[in-house]
Amino acid sequence: MLDAGQAMEPVLELEQLCAGYGETQVLHGLSVQAAPGRVLALLGRNGAGKSTTLKTVMGLLPVRAGQVRFRGAPMPRQPHDIARAGIAYVPETRDIFPSLSVRENLELTARRFRGDWTLERVLTLFPRLGERLDNGGTQLSGGEQQMLAMARALLMNPRLLILDEPTEGLAPIIVQQLHDSLQALKRAGLSMLIVEQNFGFATALADDVAVVGRGQVVWTGSAAAIRADTGVQHQWLGV
Amino acid sequence: MTTDPGFWLLQTLNALQLSMLLFLLSIGLTVIFGLMHFVNLAHGALYAAGAYVAASVSAVAGFWAGLVLAPLAVAVIGVLLYGGLIRRMRRSGPMAQVLVTFGLIFVALDLTRLIWGDIALASAMPPLLEGRLSVLGIDYPLYRLFVIGLGLVVFAALAFVLGRTQIGAMIRAGVDNDAMAACLGINVERLFFIVFCLGCALAGLAGAVAAPLLSVSPDMGLQILIPTLIVIVIGGLGSLQGAIAGSLVYGFVQTFGAVLAPGLASVLIYGLLAAILVIRPTGLFPAKG
Ligand SMILES: Nc1ncnc2c1ncn2[C@@H]1O[C@H](COP(=O)(O)OP(=O)(O)OP(=O)(O)O)[C@@H](O)[C@H]1O
Ligand SMILES: [Mg+2]
Numbered sequence: 166m167l168d169a170g171q172a173m174e175p176v177l178e179l180e181q182l183c184a185g186y187g188e189t190q191v192l193h194g195l196s197v198q199a200a201p202g203r204v205l206a207l208l209g210r211n212g213a214g215k216s217t218t219l220k221t222v223m224g225l226l227p228v229r230a231g232q233v234r235f236r237g238a239p240m241p242r243q244p245h246d247i248a249r250a251g252i253a254y255v256p257e258t259r260d261i262f263p264s265l266s267v268r269e270n271l272e273l274t275a276r277r278f279r280g281d282w283t284l285e286r287v288l289t290l291f292p293r294l295g296e297r298l299d300n301g302g303t304q305l306s307g308g309e310q311q312m313l314a315m316a317r318a319l320l321m322n323p324r325l326l327i328l329d330e331p332t333e334g335l336a337p338i339i340v341q342q343l344h345d346s347l348q349a350l351k352r353a354g355l356s357m358l359i360v361e362q363n364f365g366f367a368t369a370l371a372d373d374v375a376v377v378g379r380g381q382v383v384w385t386g387s388a389a390a391i392r393a394d395t396g397v398q399h400q401w402l403g404v
Numbered sequence: 405m406t407t408d409p410g411f412w413l414l415q416t417l418n419a420l421q422l423s424m425l426l427f428l429l430s431i432g433l434t435v436i437f438g439l440m441h442f443v444n445l446a447h448g449a450l451y452a453a454g455a456y457v458a459a460s461v462s463a464v465a466g467f468w469a470g471l472v473l474a475p476l477a478v479a480v481i482g483v484l485l486y487g488g489l490i491r492r493m494r495r496s497g498p499m500a501q502v503l504v505t506f507g508l509i510f511v512a513l514d515l516t517r518l519i520w521g522d523i524a525l526a527s528a529m530p531p532l533l534e535g536r537l538s539v540l541g542i543d544y545p546l547y548r549l550f551v552i553g554l555g556l557v558v559f560a561a562l563a564f565v566l567g568r569t570q571i572g573a574m575i576r577a578g579v580d581n582d583a584m585a586a587c588l589g590i591n592v593e594r595l596f597f598i599v600f601c602l603g604c605a606l607a608g609l610a611g612a613v614a615a616p617l618l619s620v621s622p623d624m625g626l627q628i629l630i631p632t633l634i635v636i637v638i639g640g641l642g643s644l645q646g647a648i649a650g651s652l653v654y655g656f657v658q659t660f661g662a663v664l665a666p667g668l669a670s671v672l673i674y675g676l677l678a679a680i681l682v683i684r685p686t687g688l689f690p691a692k693g
Binding site: 225 | 570573576579580581584585586587590691
């Protein structure tokens with residue numbers, strides 16, 4: 166499986182990536198590849214640089230050195246061009262627009278990025294949103310906001326879906342629903358890059374795992390391999 | 405005098421007229437600020453430019469031509485300002501932006517003196533609106549009613565565009581969270597450019613409308629700046645509701661203050677501003693972002 170995935174051209178390729186905030190550099194030559202049609206999980210301790218990696222991929226932080234390639238071509242620099250190239254991003258904070266209704270939050274992307282994912286289809290994946298279409302974006306519960314952020318991302322009909330800590334702050338039953346939804350997306354062949362603190366959740370979903378430590382990738386392998394490797398778990402994840 | 409209903413009606417109409425003028429000015433400034441956290445202190449200078457263009461054009465081609473051309477001309481000034489200055493200043497902090505746009509006020513002041521001279525210009529009303537209309541028993545200048553009507557029409561149009569259309573939702577999303585809006589494929593910088601030019605055009609429209617009411621003088625932009633800033637601070641930054649609410653509060657307090665308590669009128673509005681900031685530090689209807 167892993168070999169088949171790696172034989173294909175990576176959907177996303179980070180090469181010796183350096184990035185950070187102002188004076189502080191956070192990523193020090195981070196390299197990792199995401200294979201198409203697979204789920205890659207980025208794991209690592211708090212402050213390791215996982216979210217920073219995702220923000221740099223989205224163009225929210227400038228690339229200071231190294232390269233980001235998307236489907237074989239250099240990544241555009243501006244976030245809106247990156248989005249239009251086919252990347253959808255669900256940040257840690259979900260970032261639902263408070264001035265927009267649930268419907269408006271969804272339709273914001275639906276018209277530009279037409280494709281298989283339509284409003285009807287995301288509402289069958291997340292039925293609760295259907296009952297809340299005319300609510301304000303921030304009148305939703307945490308779980309509903311996560312679903313709205315994911316639905317909004319899917320309506321972009323992305324080639325790569327990026328999720329930053331999707332289970333954070335959610336009740337166990339909602340986490341289970343989220344797992345089922347993400348499995349459905351995986352079966353549909355969507356490439357995903359996911360950052361997640363919940364080790365069990367991440368390794369159940371992911372095919373491949375890259376462990377980030379101090380701004381670099383310190384381990385890569387399959388999800389099964391890291392589940393079996395308690396040494397890596399102790400050293401880099403503190404599990 | 406204060407028991408006469410005619411007096412109250414007259415002052416109410418005066419207050420509305422002032423409010424609508426302030427609304428046309430503040431809406432552009434507040435949405436520009438909300439969308440890009442950009443402070444354009446030269447907004448008042450654009451209003452003065454609109455008044456001058458309208459006065460000059462209307463002397464040659466009539467009031468209506470001036471009313472149409474002034475917003476267009478000021479929008480063109482906006483395009484030049486954006487391309488020449490503002491785009492480059494987007495990443496510099498608020499202090500630099502305040503200083504540069506404050507400096508622009510004086511550049512504009514001298515430019516108007518150079519082009520139009522230092523004396524005040526008079527601008528004629530259109531013959532169609534010169535008369536007075538009897539409203540519930542009082543005679544009120546038709547032109548002032550026109551100003552009120554125009555402000556309400558602009559408010560309704562903006563409420564529709566911002567509240568009910570796709571581009572309106574994009575603008576609100578950009579005001580709430582520009583980084584996330586960009587991650588959804590929205591070109592926020594272009595959205596800002598469109599909003600900026602529209603805000604400039606509305607400032608020009610306000611100038612054109614004000615020209616026949618006031619004398620058109622180089623410092624009219626500076627005079628209107630403080631009231632406009634007070635309006636957007638009272639109303640809350642970034643929102644249409646804030647701009648209209650702030651304008652109404654300012655218009656009514658200023659107008660009724662001036663006739664009921666002339667000695668207090670000038671401090672009244674500042675007192676109110678302070679009170680509102682104590683009770684609601686973000687203003688009456690701030691954007692939610
Ligand atoms: N906006 C910011 N400004 C300055 N430093 C930041 C900022 N955001 C994060 N950092 C720093 O960058 C480092 C990496 O942060 P990052 O958010 O990438 O970590 P993470 O791996 O996502 O951790 P977590 O699991 O806590 O989300 C941390 O030391 C953090 O303090
Ligand atoms: Mg993080």
